[in-house]
Amino acid sequence: MTAIYEVRGNVAVITLSNPPVNGLGYETRKAAAAGIESAENDPAVKAIVITGAGKAFSGGADIKEFNSPKALAEPNLGSLILVVENSTKPVVAAIHTVCMGGGLELALGCHYRVVQKGAKIALPEVKLGLLPGAGGTQRLPRALGVEPAMNMIVSGEPVPAEMLAMVPGQKLFDQVVDDNVLDAAIAFAKDVADKRPLPKVRDLKARVANADAFFGFAKNMVTGMSKNFPAPLKCLETVQNSVTMKFDDGIKAEREGFVALMQTPESKALRHAFFAERAASKIADVPEDTPQRTIAKVAVIGAGTMGGGISMNFLNAGISVTILETKQEALDRGIATIKKNYEAQVAKGKLKADKYEQRMALLTPTLDYAAIGDADLVIEAVFEELGVKETVFKKLDEVMKPGAILASNTSTLDVNKIASFTKRPQDVVGLHFFSPANVMRLLEVVRGEKTAKDVLATVMQLAKKIKKTAVVSGVCDGFIGNRMIEQYSRQAGFLLDEGCTPAQVDKAAEKFGFAMGPFRMGDLAGNDIGWAIRKRRAAERPNMNYSKTADLLCELGRFGQKTQAGWYDYKPGKRDAIPSKVVTDMLEKYRADKGIVPRQVSDEEIVQRLVFALVNEAAHLLEEGIAQRASDVDMVYLTGYGFPVFRGGPMCYADTVGLFNVVQAMKRFAKNPMDDAKFWEPAPLIKRLVAEGKSFT
Template identity: 80%
Template structure:
């Protein structure tokens, strides 16, 4: 039996995975209204499936019968696995895990759905760090296949094995990651997004960048993706970076966008404009002017940028950071990184994932392109030094994997 803390978008989506697999779930919230809202959303999702003929009415009833709710932590005392899906802030997680440590039965698995926070610090809020693990579901959690299972410094082997088994049962593709900022997927996507920002400074438009990478085969480009996820999420991460890594270089365009309150689809305006009830991304004159004004401020004369350069800078940024992740032992093999990108980030399946694609292009060619990008004064030269692992593989005539 499973306990889920938080009945928001994430908590509700996570819950549905277990109900679909016939596993009873108890959702905990602080207020009855929040519970009612969450349950209504789960019902709405299932009713849409029934309407489309994807789910039989009796199955829908069976699933809902497995769901119960509570406003008190003590009601989670019998759960075998408890997953928190609360606000992405360490102070909030601390309160939750101290309560879980108090009420959960011995041997219960305590999981955090954090997407970037330090799982070891979260585990330290309990007297049982061996039972704490990260289960990073991707949004919408009832649709996306990927589950990053984050192994903490103290996570016990049986806990890791159990979570990997449970992932199969709820039909997820589970990939084990070590503890670092952003784990595998988000640590790499940050470098990809940074390159997208530099390309705007140098002369590209959001539409051109998105079109080029979508033509390469991505489900959506970085700017459409930002609008869908919410640009304020990246903004919060950059503010945290400014304190922790003041030397990290970014284009200022994304911050300027957020200062205008353009957080994406949820506000009807982001990198693109949106019409109510539609998801079509409409190019925005206001955003184009903001980018032009920003270039003038920096004294940059825009240049013509080829689609080939856009694709190489975005994809090779993933590859270089992926190589660092392998060196750091965060991922145990390059195929794990490829699975993360194929199942969680819309990387074109027929290209096999970023690391596999780099093998096909030839690591020598990838490294030469990186050295070329390092000479661009508007880019981040330090980032484009090919990772030691890439240099080693090139020297030995070998590949990832």
């Protein structure tokens, strides 16, 4: 049973039981409604309590039924809430741990609510590009107050129950208890069993002083903060209906708004990302019950920017870290940087001083490999050169205990080759963190040919502990993210050849929604990194064409923000990108020397060439088995490369445009003599999907 019915004395208890968060799926809704009916028909029952089993009251909709007919099958959530609300016997919600989305809407339909301290309360639908669709926008403002309810609904953020209980005049909670919420709710139900009339949230008034001015100001704020996302503004408008409309009219408008938002590309993209993140944690041939290795101690080789950032992830999670360097000066500098980062968080009020002390106490600096031998996981973050990696891994093979996981933070190099430097290739895996490693969510987990399944299971679970989104990649040059970004960068270079300026390309990309365009990104990462890769490419793949402009830039010593000169000029201590006359002159001379007559390139063409280059390369990755699924590619780009969330990732966006249309654009680009016709041959996977009328996602 997904909702368990029992009678305790004269109180019926209905326990939602649909792990892990008691999602309100069809079977659960049906069983809960049947429970109310049984209680109604039992003369011995005087009151009813609804609670949740395990570690949640209810997390809301059952994600397993998302976008399926069962999500709307009767009794749908709105119908169940009406059954609860119209019960002739008092219904008390016993709320604990998690009460979100439809779970909160169900609780709001009860006559009374008893809550345990620490319970997280939220209506998070806006995070999926939606608004609450079962009365949340009409009941919460009546129960909690218009302003706090609006803030919760528009942001979607959870709030501790005890904070909401402090809101003056709130009718959301009737009792707040420290623990044993079910016992407290049963006692409360007995006390109110004979009280009539039964209170209904729908009968309360939603009021706010100077409503027109209040909502006018709120609209300006929300509009400014929700660019490219229609849901927050629609949430605000629907909350406003609670003040200006009768309850039933407000419910009708809420439902219409919910249905309309369901059809928006933004909501589809956000829902795609929601499911993509959950899918990314699953590896086809690694069962969920695969035994995992214990990770209590971590070692990090290298105390530079990456090594320090990687270390902070584990310190934040309460895991001890030994950080190793070859020279005392480098080690001191690395430790100082970690301290500086934490001290900045303390100064901003983001980290308590005692937490800072606890984290630093978990950090041990060393110059001796012998000091890391008992670590359960070691991650090297040394210079990106195979000879350097070989030296490190041969040393690790000597000193690390049996069963330790040996990980490389390489961003492009062959993990199989790195594993071959050891006698234990089954223990070697790539853990590619993105800079700054203590901030960026993405972690590419690179699976070598011999990487053991328990190693994969362990690092995927560990990623969750350090709050990373882990995506598995096979071994190839650049893995998923960097292999794709190389094609994106090649197109950016060709666009310069043809007449664009760096600023024009960046502005087009940023208008599309990228966090930053390719040239600002290059300046931030360091243009010398790409230069080194192109030099390696010249030897390995001499037929791969690049614009020569990036090499010319590096020959001028313009490596980006770190040299205060790259594609743009930078003032000391500032990150503002200032268009550079030096770069303009360089580009004009290059074109003149090559006999290139510059042309006007539209923003639409710029965006299509950049994005469809990602799509075509990703299709090859899928065909080769480097990426498991198209949604994994989207997660890499949403969490590691600043792809606009409201577009769902490059593969989701290609589906939105239509793969037939993507192929037609590729055919046009292939005819451009300044481009790479061979690259624009659509990947076999794309051709097959178009022929079958299918999509990536």
